[in-house]
Amino acid sequence: MAIDLGxxxxxxxxxxxxxxxxxxxxxxxxxxxxxPSIATYLRDEMGFDFLTHVSASDYxxxxxxVYNVYSTRPELQGPGLSFKVRVPDxxxxxxxxxxxxxxxxxxxxxxxxxxxxxxxDGHPDLRRILxxxxxxxxxxxxxxxxxxxxxxxxxxxxRWPYPENPRPRSAEQRVHWRANVQYxxxxxxxxxxxxxxxxPLFAPKVEINGIDTEPVYLNVGPHHPSTHGVFRMVVGxxxxxxxxxxxxxxxxxxxxxxxxxxNLWNGNIxxxxxxxxxxxxxxxxxYVVAVERMLGKEVPERAEYLRVIMGELARVVNHLLxxxxxFNELGAMMTPMIYAFTEREHVLDLFEEASGARMMxxxxxxxxxxxxxxxxxxxxxxxxxxxxxxxxxEFETLLTDNEIFISRSRxxxxxxxxxxxxxxxxxxxxxxxxxxYDIRRxxxxxxxxxxxxxxxxxxxxxxxxxxxxxxxxxxxxIKILKQALNRIPAxxxxxxxxxxxxxxxxxxxxxxxxxxxxxxxxxxxxxxxGTNPYRYHVRSECLINLAALEAMSVGHLLADAIVILxxxxxxxxxxxx
Amino acid sequence: MSDEITVPDELKGNVFIxxxxxxxxxxxxxxxxxxxxxxxxxxxxxxxxxAARFDTGRWGMDLARASPRQADLIVISGTVTKKMVPKxxxxxxxxxEPKYVISMGACATGGGPFKExxxxxxxxxxxxxxxxxxxxxxxxxxxxIAGYMAVHExxxxxxxxxxxxxxxxxxxxxxxxxxxxxxxxxxxxxxEIRARVRAPQSAAVGGEPxxxxx
Ligand code: SF4
Numbered sequence: 001m002a003i004d005l006g007x008x009x010x011x012x013x014x015x016x017x018x019x020x021x022x023x024x025x026x027x028x029x030x031x032x033x034x035x036p037s038i039a040t041y042l043r044d045e046m047g048f049d050f051l052t053h054v055s056a057s058d059y060x061x062x063x064x065x066v067y068n069v070y071s072t073r074p075e076l077q078g079p080g081l082s083f084k085v086r087v088p089d090x091x092x093x094x095x096x097x098x099x100x101x102x103x104x105x106x107x108x109x110x111x112x113x114x115x116x117x118x119x120x121d122g123h124p125d126l127r128r129i130l131x132x133x134x135x136x137x138x139x140x141x142x143x144x145x146x147x148x149x150x151x152x153x154x155x156x157x158x159r160w161p162y163p164e165n166p167r168p169r170s171a172e173q174r175v176h177w178r179a180n181v182q183y184x185x186x187x188x189x190x191x192x193x194x195x196x197x198x199x200p201l202f203a204p205k206v207e208i209n210g211i212d213t214e215p216v217y218l219n220v221g222p223h224h225p226s227t228h229g230v231f232r233m234v235v236g237x238x239x240x241x242x243x244x245x246x247x248x249x250x251x252x253x254x255x256x257x258x259x260x261x262x263n264l265w266n267g268n269i270x271x272x273x274x275x276x277x278x279x280x281x282x283x284x285x286x287y288v289v290a291v292e293r294m295l296g297k298e299v300p301e302r303a304e305y306l307r308v309i310m311g312e313l314a315r316v317v318n319h320l321l322x323x324x325x326x327f328n329e330l331g332a333m334m335t336p337m338i339y340a341f342t343e344r345e346h347v348l349d350l351f352e353e354a355s356g357a358r359m360m361x362x363x364x365x366x367x368x369x370x371x372x373x374x375x376x377x378x379x380x381x382x383x384x385x386x387x388x389x390x391x392x393x394e395f396e397t398l399l400t401d402n403e404i405f406i407s408r409s410r411x412x413x414x415x416x417x418x419x420x421x422x423x424x425x426x427x428x429x430x431x432x433x434x435x436x437y438d439i440r441r442x443x444x445x446x447x448x449x450x451x452x453x454x455x456x457x458x459x460x461x462x463x464x465x466x467x468x469x470x471x472x473x474x475x476x477x478i479k480i481l482k483q484a485l486n487r488i489p490a491x492x493x494x495x496x497x498x499x500x501x502x503x504x505x506x507x508x509x510x511x512x513x514x515x516x517x518x519x520x521x522x523x524x525x526x527x528x529x530g531t532n533p534y535r536y537h538v539r540s541e542c543l544i545n546l547a548a549l550e551a552m553s554v555g556h557l558l559a560d561a562i563v564i565l566x567x568x569x570x571x572x573x574x575x576x577x
Numbered sequence: 578m579s580d581e582i583t584v585p586d587e588l589k590g591n592v593f594i595x596x597x598x599x600x601x602x603x604x605x606x607x608x609x610x611x612x613x614x615x616x617x618x619x620x621x622x623x624x625x626x627x628a629a630r631f632d633t634g635r636w637g638m639d640l641a642r643a644s645p646r647q648a649d650l651i652v653i654s655g656t657v658t659k660k661m662v663p664k665x666x667x668x669x670x671x672x673x674e675p676k677y678v679i680s681m682g683a684c685a686t687g688g689g690p691f692k693e694x695x696x697x698x699x700x701x702x703x704x705x706x707x708x709x710x711x712x713x714x715x716x717x718x719x720x721x722i723a724g725y726m727a728v729h730e731x732x733x734x735x736x737x738x739x740x741x742x743x744x745x746x747x748x749x750x751x752x753x754x755x756x757x758x759x760x761x762x763x764x765x766x767x768x769e770i771r772a773r774v775r776a777p778q779s780a781a782v783g784g785e786p787x788x789x790x791x
Contacts, residue, residue, distance in 0.1 A: 255695055
């Protein structure tokens with residue numbers, strides 16, 4: 001099923017003559033200058049209220065900014081519209097912002113500015129997001145090279161030592177500073193303000209109810225036990241109430257995309273493990289599905305079942321861990337977390353046997369999976385699944401009716417689903433607010449269509465509902481797992497063709513998304529027909545869900561803001577990539 | 578003075594004779610409090626090591642402290658980025674002596690799979706004195722525990738009369754790198770950077786290769 005692009009094009013062209021500049025495969029190239037009005041029309045008249053993905057791509061003579069919009073209307077859910085605008089001028093690249101239409105563009109446009117140097121006119125807060133102010137250049141442009149740059153494509157010559165290169169030199173040996181740094185011509189450290197970017201502790205006095213008070217800025221993180229890693233937020237406080245909150249990300253920016261554009265298509269699979277390192281299996285799933293869509297590859301049935309089994313096990317573990325962490329933040333220090341980690345160990349043992357690695361599995365392959373499993377493994381997996389089923393009950397007995405939990409979480413961080421959609425929030429957080437939107441249902445991939453499961457929803461989207469949502473989804477995963485374990489074909493290939501070292505992907509570009517435990521994980525891939533991606537972008541649900549953090553937290557106590565952050569469920573590896 | 582000490586018969590089994598240094602090391606090694614600090618994927622295995630199955634509490638390490646002032650051990654558990662490294666070094670400097678550093682995983686040790694990245698520091702040992710390196714990506718909890726054991730061994734072998742934190746002179750702080758310009762600046766390179774930009778035909782760029790045998 002695909003969207004009727006011709007109809008969309010016709011409708012747009014009637015409303016805005018000349019708006020569709022060109023049609024490029026499955027993408028419409030829209031008129032850059034009229035983008036805001038076209039976008040408003042798309043949202044209000046055509047029902048595309050859900051902008052999930054914005055990024056860019058650098059071609060030698062121009063830059064493209066790409067957008068993917070979807071609809072949440074029940075009759076239009078499903079495949080969305082992909083469009084782009086063209087930026088011919090590389091030096092003074094400008095595009096009007098769509099933040100005013102879809103708030104989800106906010107962080108993503110900042111990222112495009114940071115990585116590509118495309119200026120979004122009218123953006124409320126266009127600062128670098130992953131790197132720091134003062135950084136030289138925009139790293140994802142193709143003509144930008146880092147200090148350790150060797151070649152455009154892997155495998156690098158230096159990694160094949162013989163015969164031309166008998167003594168390969170390490171990256172450090174090639175760089176003057178013996179470190180991964182470079183300074184531009186004429187850089188004088190004294191001209192720079194090398195200080196920290198902290199806001200002043202106190203803001204100017206304000207009068208509230210006739211009393212002079214001073215709002216305080218509190219810096220939480222990047223080293224903080226409750227920020228799930230190296231996330232930092234600057235919280236403005238009035239007394240203990242949050243008045244504003246600025247997320248500061250990028251402390252774990254590992255240049256996933258720049259490295260990904262050098263790697264072979266296969267070579268990216270282990271890197272995707274390191275995105276959301278709580279559920280590596282599902283990241284791989286998302287990536288191989290995207291590449292297979294480009295290749296038009298079929299996957300053997302047994303492999304599909306194995307994929308779903310691994311993926312859903314990962315989802316259960318993810319949800320249990322999230323709940324465990326969540327209770328850490330609520331003050332139930334350690335106990336629920338240790339319970340969750342215990343369950344994780346059982347699943348990891350299964351993963352380790354199947355893939356050879358405990359945590360970074362590298363199990364999925366383009367066209368299949370890496371290794372088959374034995375009948376004994378399947379029997380053990382059945383046992384683990386019924387154990388998980390029991391354990392979810394146990395979690396519920398311990399936590400669901402806990403009075404302290406209810407009073408700390410009811411009404412905290414609530415947000416309507418309409419607003420969440422505008423912020424681009426996806427996954428359990430969105431569903432807990434009442435919108436039944438699960439990519440496994442609306443745009444099925446793999447063999448999810450053949451399973452009987454429901455998409456649970458709750459009403460308010462507060463922290464309590466998000467907790468119940470995760471429990472309910474874990475139960476549905478168990479349901480899928482039970483069916484998959486019953487129906488998996490006893491034998492069969494696990495790989496389409498033989499496991500090639502290298503794949504060539506035909507020319508083209510696509511945005512492909514799956515329902516990751518945390519939300520919509522998407523990959524935007526561009527191929528020039530070679531052995532490595534020309535453009536490789538990860539649409540990170542964690543980063544985009546964070547965009548709603550401020551709106552969810554304002555008006556609540558600082559201690560609740562921490563809980564709200566936990567309930568959004570982020571992994572910094574994926575936020576920062 | 579003879580080293581021989583005789584224990585009266587009635588006290589045998591109740592009195593143990595040891596050297597002060599050994600007692601000192603023995604006491605310290607079983608109360609090593611790690612910092613509640615995680616950087617990336619390795620941090621998850623760091624937590625798994627503390628959870629029920631591997632239970633580092635068996636060696637008195639179950640109390641992870643969020644404040645560097647109360648921690649004895651910092652496990653650099655993940656990729657060290659340029660944006661984060663000033664904070665890591667500051668945290669290290671805030672820890673009280675004696676303190677130990679474990680570099681956990683390929684990233685903390687040398688940049689790991691992300692070494693070529695523009696925001697990645699190739700190894701925390703450029704800035705901090707590392708006591709134990711634990712290989713792996715990520716190291717298994719067993720591997721991390723082996724690293725802990727190595728730190729224990731090191732502590733056990735330290736002698737009270739020559740440990741640096743009882744010396745008169747203060748122990749120098751680790752250099753805190755500066756961030757805010759175009760790239761990370763190691764304060765130890767400050768003079769050289771300045772000299773290179775002032776020199777005619779300045780070549781303060783990073784990409785310039787070293788001589789083959791440098
Ligand atoms: S060594 Fe591997 S597992 Fe550890 S932080 Fe680096 S990439 Fe992640």
